Amino acid sequence: MAETGIGRRDGYGHFRQVPTRWMDNDVYGHVNNVVYYSYFDTVVNLYLVHAGGLDFAAGPVIGIVAESMCRFRKALAYPEVIDAGLRVGRLGNSSVRYEIGLFRAGDDEAAAEGHFVHVFVDRESRRPTPIPPAMRAALAAIAVPLE
Template sequence: MSRTPPSRRADFAAFRSLTTRWKDNDAYGHINNASYYSFIDTAITLWQIESGMDISGPGGLRFVAAASGCTYFEEARFPDVLHLGVRVSRIGSSSVRYEVGVFRNDDDRACTEGFFVHVCVDEAMRPLPIPDPARAAFESLLHPSGGAGSPDPAGPV
């Protein structure tokens, strides 16, 4: 089975840098897989906030994760600085698929790539159409190839 090669930095529209912490390492001495999910979720959430999306409180937009996944290409370790590139590969009527490339230090190829599918929902957890301002923000991250090369099914923080 052939494996899709990792994406390059140029394949992503927005970036967020995160410094790894000692506690992110696992018993094998590399970044634990659960930490990657946290990094990816943090990069997406910060991008939403920086894009003007009110995602907190009773009047905020509510997005819930419907699916996620991660592909690992190379190890990262403490004290690497990770640069997370964010793009959107699909926008539906109520859902959006984010793809995030994780780049170690100055590397041009992703060491890890992950995705989250978020669904816009109301307080009763029923899907809602994505509001036009949010849709426009998502479109600014739309990857022209529709996410080819990624897994399928700012400043330091």
């Protein structure tokens, strides 16, 4: 994710619509800042389940969030349906950095951008473990080229 400038829709390889909910708004009439992280988590984990074969309930490998960040650009509010863009900025042996852009319908500039890092661990030992092949292939499919 570029550290300067506003992210653009064409910079993301995967999109998922995420509806805002009435309870997402705060007393100021916009989505509360903490809810943006929930949107990030939703788009990432849906991708992992559907494209990468993640079995979060019983699989031997799980992802633990080691880092997260969000940069707020424009307010979002209920009732909106957000286009959540997802890409992989870095794919390591046992970790991945996801980059997420939240877009209003029809907007090319992100209302919010962020990232989070998953470290994949063995479910029982909680020790880092290589990303499973099917999941690695799904992540590689939306990875941005190294600069």
